[in-house]
Every structure is written in structure tokens, then in C-alpha cells.
Amino acid sequence: TQLLEQSPQFLSIQEGENLTVYCNSSSVFSSLQWYRQEPGEGPVLLVTVVTGGEVKKLKRLTFQFGDARKDSSLHITAAQPGDTGLYLCAGARGPAGANNLFFGTGTRLTVIP
Amino acid sequence: SQTIHQWPATLVQPVGSPLSLECTVEGTSNPNLYWYRQAAGRGLQLLFYSVGIGQISSEVPQNLSASRPQDRQFILSSKKLLLSDSGFYLCAWSRGGVGQPQHFGDGTRLSIL
Numbered sequence: 001t002q003l004l005e006q007s008p009q010f011l012s013i014q015e016g017e018n019l020t021v022y023c024n025s026s027s028v029f030s031s032l033q034w035y036r037q038e039p040g041e042g043p044v045l046l047v048t049v050v051t052g053g054e055v056k057k058l059k060r061l062t063f064q065f066g067d068a069r070k071d072s073s074l075h076i077t078a079a080q081p082g083d084t085g086l087y088l089c090a091g092a093r094g095p096a097g098a099n100n101l102f103f104g105t106g107t108r109l110t111v112i113p
Numbered sequence: 114s115q116t117i118h119q120w121p122a123t124l125v126q127p128v129g130s131p132l133s134l135e136c137t138v139e140g141t142s143n144p145n146l147y148w149y150r151q152a153a154g155r156g157l158q159l160l161f162y163s164v165g166i167g168q169i170s171s172e173v174p175q176n177l178s179a180s181r182p183q184d185r186q187f188i189l190s191s192k193k194l195l196l197s198d199s200g201f202y203l204c205a206w207s208r209g210g211v212g213q214p215q216h217f218g219d220g221t222r223l224s225i226l
Contacts, residue, residue: 030211
């Protein structure tokens with residue numbers, strides 16, 4: 001059973017369009033992270049959101065943590081080909097000293113020039 | 114600064130052969146260490162994690178094993194590889210504590226023939 005479900009699974013858009021990726025769960029998380037992964041490489045952290053309702057902006061990327069800390073969204077404005085990649089959300093919960101970061105199912109984004 | 118090294122980058126092995134993938138971290142002490150497997154373009158499946166030397170937790174029953182002989186060394190092994198062991202293997206480290214981001218190596222592409 002996957003703790004975090006991402007939608008859509010695949011997304012192909014034209015350069016300049018806007019898009020939103022969703023990360024949903026029935027569980028509450030103490031924080032949530034977003035990663036981007038390019039082919040042949042490991043995921044790289046983009047942002048961490050900690051407070052329910054928190055919004056963080058990273059240039060054209062806007063991340064929001066749900067009020068109940070169960071879900072998150074990533075919105076990209078005016079997508080560019082360089083945004084192409086696999087986007088992964090990851091929620092943190094549970095005790096320290098154990099595995100406490102749970103990754104989502106991933107969204108594969110392709111931005112067509 | 115901290116770095117993580119994972120090797121080899123690619124590996125082609127026959128069915129039934131042994132496996133040893135190595136991961137080392139530099140610039141930090143007592144990190145949490147993780148091995149993941151990733152299906153093509155999809156999310157991460159956690160295989161093993163370790164919070165200290167000699168402490169290994171397995172997330173899924175499988176044909177693989179992990180060891181942590183030194184504080185910053187994590188090894189993924191198999192005595193006899195199966196076709197189903199093919200995939201992209203990622204090593205990661207994090208600091209202890211809930212919600213710490215994970216930092217990934219560049220992965221090993223393993224093909225079983």
C-alpha cells in the first residue's frame with residue numbers, strides 16, 4: 001500500500017503552459033518534501049514545507065502544504081523544457097531512529113519546446 | 114560539504130551471479146543510510162535502511178541483503194541474482210531525526226541477462 005499518491009502519473013505539456021501536480025494521503029505528516037529527478041541521476045531536493053497551509057515559492061514553482069498536513073501541491077507557471085523530469089513528493093512521519101520519510105508514486109513531466 | 118558516492122554506474126550480470134553494490138558518504142558522521150530500487154520512471158521502493166553500524170532494517174522480502182561494515186559505508190548484495198532484480202538502485206543518506214531530507218547518489222543501472 002502506497003502512503004502517498006501522486007497525480008497525474010504522466011503529464012505532457014507545451015512550453016509556456018501552467019500545470020499542477022498533486023500529492024495526496026489519508027495520513028498526517030510532520031513535513032513534506034518535493035524532489036526532482038532527471039534520467040540517470042538521483043532525486044534532488046527542491047523544497048521542504050512544514051506548517052499546514054504553508055506556501056513556498058521557488059522561481060516559477062509554487063509549493064503548498066495542505067491545512068491538515070495530509071496533502072501537497074506543486075504548481076509550475078510557464079513551464080520550460082528544463083522543467084522536464086520526475087517529480088516526487090515525500091512525507092515525513094514516525095519516530096526518529098526509524099525510516100520516517102515516505103515517497104510518493106511520482107509524476108513524470110515532459111515539457112515540449 | 115557532504116558527498117555520496119555510489120558505484121558502479123552500470124552493471125550487466127548473468128542470472129545466478131553474485132552482486133555487490135557499494136555506497137560511501139563523506140563529510141558527515143553517523144548518517145542514516147538507505148537503499149532504494151526504482152522501476153523505470155516511477156517512485157522509489159525502499160529496500161533497506163540503517164541508523165547505525167551493523168543495524169539493518171529490511172522493508173520488503175527479497176533476494177537481496179544489505180550490510181553496513183563502517184559508519185559511512187553501505188553495501189547491497191545478493192548471492193544469486195534473479196531476472197527480477199534488474200532495475201535502478203539508489204543509495205541515499207540523511208541526518209538523524211524526523212523529516213530530514215535525503216541526499217541521493219547517482220544510482221546504479223543493473224541489468225540481468
